[in-house]
Amino acid sequence: MIGRLRGTLIQKSPPWLMVEVGGVGYELEAPMSTVYELPELGREVTLFTHYAVKEDSVALYGFLTERERRLFRDVQKVTGIGAKIALAILSGVSVDDFARLVAMSDITALTRIPGIGKKTAERIVVELRDRAAELGGVGGPVAKGQPIPADPPSEALIALQQLGYKPAEAAKMVKDAFEAGDTAEAIIRKALKAALRT
Template sequence: MIGRLRGTLLSKQPPWLLVEVGGVGYELEAPMSTIYDLPGIGKEVILLTHHAVKEDSVALYGFLREAERALFRNLQKVSGIGAKIALAVLSGVSVDHFARLVQSGDVVALTKIPGIGKKTAERIVVELRDRVDGLGTSLPGTPASPGAPPDAAGEATVALQQLGYKPAEVTRLVQKVAADGDSAEAIIRKALRAALGG
């Protein structure tokens, strides 16, 4: 099992990261909560990982904080939730906010996360209510972006679609929140807040 990686961040194209460790490039999927707080390309990064091996695939997921990795793992114990939905949850809400939603039984708010319908939200509340205690930790603020790429809106659009949002909804969200000079990460963050009514 691969539990932690320390290396150089070679690329980040949400939700994908490429980290070089000892000459080997590891491709990982990460939630936006981790991507927001990553250092710049070429900088050293330390990621906690979840290594998933299935019959037809091997995947590696990266997280900056233990609370995120723990929630990612706990979510997949709920029937009907796989890695894609678990990443969408972590991309859409903080661990603290998710824990509050589960503890208060807010099924309506949970259904605003892509891939989570009413029945799945109800299962999450029932199955995770006891497990989310202690997961919530204050997360650091997002560092300022060093500069927006030339097509930040396009990059944000692709990332949001990979998180499970429908193309028409993504286009509407990006047009609604994008401002001149925004980085892709800033657009994604604002779009996720808008989608979840935050």
């Protein structure tokens, strides 16, 4: 089991990251909540990890905080939710906001997260409401920074599509959110916030 990695951030193509540890490059998939806070390429980063083994694949997921990793694991206990939707949840709302939406049984807001339909949102509320106060557990960030990608709009477009948005929908979200000087993370953050408001 790989529980934590500390090494050099050498690649970042949301939601994919690569961290070099002792000469070995570990490829991880991470939620946008983690990507937003990553340092620049070439800097040291520490990530909490979740190692998943399936019949036909092995995957490694990375999180800046233990709270994110715990929520990622907790929501997958809900019937019908896998890693992709768990990442979309963390990319669309903070751990605290998600816990609040569950506690308030806010089905409408939950369905604005990519991949979550009404039935899934209802299952989330039913299965997690009693534990809303403890969702995500405790813990703080272990690294901070401000990355500067080469082509922010294109990077944001790809990331939104990987989060489950259709190409045309993702393109419109990027177009509406983009302002000169924005990083990809800023574009994605604004696009996701706007999607949750509509």
